[in-house]
Amino acid sequence: MSNSWVITFESVYYVMKAEKILKKNGFNVKLIPTPREVSSDCGMAIELICDKLEILKNVFRKNQLEPDTIYEWQEGKSDKKKDR
Amino acid sequence: MTTYLDNAATSFPKPDSVLEAMSNYFTQIGVNAGRSAYHQAHAASQLVFETREAVAQIIGARDSSRIIFTQNATESLNLAILGLGFNEGDRVITSSIEHNSVMRPLRYLEKEKRIKLEIIKCSTDGQLEPQKIETKITKKTKLIVLNHASNVVGTILPINEIGRIARKYNIPFLVDAAQTIGVLPINVNENNIDLLAFSGHKGLLGPQGIGCLFVRENIELRPLKFGGTGSSSESEYQPEFLPDKYESGTLNLPGIAGLKAGINFILNKGIVNIRNYIQNLTGQLIEQLSQIENVIIYGPKNEKRQTGVVLLNIKNRDPGLVGALLDKEYNIAVRVGLHCSSITHKTIGTFPKGAVRVSIGIFNTTTHINKLCKALCQIAG
Numbered sequence: 001m002s003n004s005w006v007i008t009f010e011s012v013y014y015v016m017k018a019e020k021i022l023k024k025n026g027f028n029v030k031l032i033p034t035p036r037e038v039s040s041d042c043g044m045a046i047e048l049i050c051d052k053l054e055i056l057k058n059v060f061r062k063n064q065l066e067p068d069t070i071y072e073w074q075e076g077k078s079d080k081k082k083d084r
Numbered sequence: 085m086t087t088y089l090d091n092a093a094t095s096f097p098k099p100d101s102v103l104e105a106m107s108n109y110f111t112q113i114g115v116n117a118g119r120s121a122y123h124q125a126h127a128a129s130q131l132v133f134e135t136r137e138a139v140a141q142i143i144g145a146r147d148s149s150r151i152i153f154t155q156n157a158t159e160s161l162n163l164a165i166l167g168l169g170f171n172e173g174d175r176v177i178t179s180s181i182e183h184n185s186v187m188r189p190l191r192y193l194e195k196e197k198r199i200k201l202e203i204i205k206c207s208t209d210g211q212l213e214p215q216k217i218e219t220k221i222t223k224k225t226k227l228i229v230l231n232h233a234s235n236v237v238g239t240i241l242p243i244n245e246i247g248r249i250a251r252k253y254n255i256p257f258l259v260d261a262a263q264t265i266g267v268l269p270i271n272v273n274e275n276n277i278d279l280l281a282f283s284g285h286k287g288l289l290g291p292q293g294i295g296c297l298f299v300r301e302n303i304e305l306r307p308l309k310f311g312g313t314g315s316s317s318e319s320e321y322q323p324e325f326l327p328d329k330y331e332s333g334t335l336n337l338p339g340i341a342g343l344k345a346g347i348n349f350i351l352n353k354g355i356v357n358i359r360n361y362i363q364n365l366t367g368q369l370i371e372q373l374s375q376i377e378n379v380i381i382y383g384p385k386n387e388k389r390q391t392g393v394v395l396l397n398i399k400n401r402d403p404g405l406v407g408a409l410l411d412k413e414y415n416i417a418v419r420v421g422l423h424c425s426s427i428t429h430k431t432i433g434t435f436p437k438g439a440v441r442v443s444i445g446i447f448n449t450t451t452h453i454n455k456l457c458k459a460l461c462q463i464a465g
Contacts, residue, residue: 010315010316010323010325011118011313011314011315011323011325011327011328012117012118012119012129012314012315013118013133013136013149013326013327013328014149015129016129016130016132016133017133017148017149019130020133031121031126032121033120033121033122034121042314042315042316043119043120043121043314043317044118044120044121044125044126044129045121
């Protein structure tokens with residue numbers, strides 16, 4: 001089963017940059033208001049489906065993108081997988 | 085129809101695509117960027133991001149987060165000059181052909197912070213020897229600030245050579261590109277520029293009210309404005325990351341939409357093609373003017389060494405009167421007076437009388453040049 005992830009960045013500039021790069025890499029990206037369960041600096045977050053966290057991390061590394069946090073996401077329940 | 089030859093003040097007309105992009109912003113987007121995630125807000129944030137990327141592309145910057153949106157070139161220059169945080173006794177090198185948007189913040193710091201200004205004298209046609217800058221560098225030199233080309237006489241300064249000198253001594257190099265962005269190639273990396281200030285409404289063909297400052301990675305500035313950024317909202321302190329650090333408050337979104345369309349227009353035409361076109365018209369203008377008796381031309385009188393700006397006077401005629409006659413009798417728009425830069429007029433010998441400035445844009449044609457020269461011939465005769 002594919003996993004849903006919510007990714008946050010320190011500012012909207014990086015959300016927009018990540019959106020562009022992720023789309024280029026074939027991800028189906030959704031912009032959502034940062035969920036309340038997820039404490040974040042920036043009001044906008046990225047939601048996407050991806051099998052493995054490692055794949056995502058690779059895309060970010062290659063493009064020198066530094067997410068604030070990446071969460072495995074289920075509505076009403078967030079599981080913090082990574083926190084910078 | 086007016087023959088518009090005041091493009092150094094602002095470019096006119098604007099491409100249709102610029103007007104359409106601004107109208108489209110109001111009808112299709114219309115909301116704030118960087119604060120919310122709903123559909124329109126997302127589109128506004130995308131617009132800002134894409135415009136930043138376009139600006140980065142046109143100046144060769146690798147990281148578009150280092151592009152700061154401001155109100156105009158003046159605000160960009162103030163953010164850079166006031167933001168660097170000088171101490172008493174620090175030295176700043178500049179030229180004797182700067183605009184007041186550079187001179188006034190520097191004179192303010194000279195008075196308030198007791199910095200020492202080293203104003204390098206240019207020749208009477210506005211040329212600057214790069215070596216003159218090198219000889220003035222001391223351990224206390226904290227900034228070199230120069231315009232890329234004079235807004236008064238059009239003289240192009242050798243920023244490439246001066247950038248190399250600045251880098252050699254590790255001194256921040258601020259370039260005022262108000263007169264050259266979009267009409268002369270400029271690359272912040274090749275030219276070793278640390279801070280690049282420009283407006284969106286001149287060579288970039290956008291609307292008034294939008295400007296940019298490029299800030300290199302190792303440069304720290306104190307913000308001019310503090311406030312809401314849509315980020316780090318839990319904190320009462322200004323964020324440290326760019327672009328948010330320097331961009332408090334709602335941005336000029338219709339201006340940003342117009343700027344993006346203006347840049348795309350220029351990228352489609354090609355800056356080198358634009359330069360060649362304006363250079364050619366400038367050559368025609370200088371050639372024709374030099375044949376009119378009683379016309380004095382200032383500056384390099386060489387289209388390769390200047391922008392589309394040509395400064396002139398008619399012997400024994402007040403420049404203000406010449407401007408008024410061109411407007412009233414011939415429907416030709418030029419700018420007369422001191423052009424916000426008394427120091428340049430002092431350098432070239434036209435202070436306090438001033439002069440008539442003709443400035444060519446990409447929508448001018450040979451017909452306009454001929455019409456102006458014919459009118460000046462009659463006024464001078």
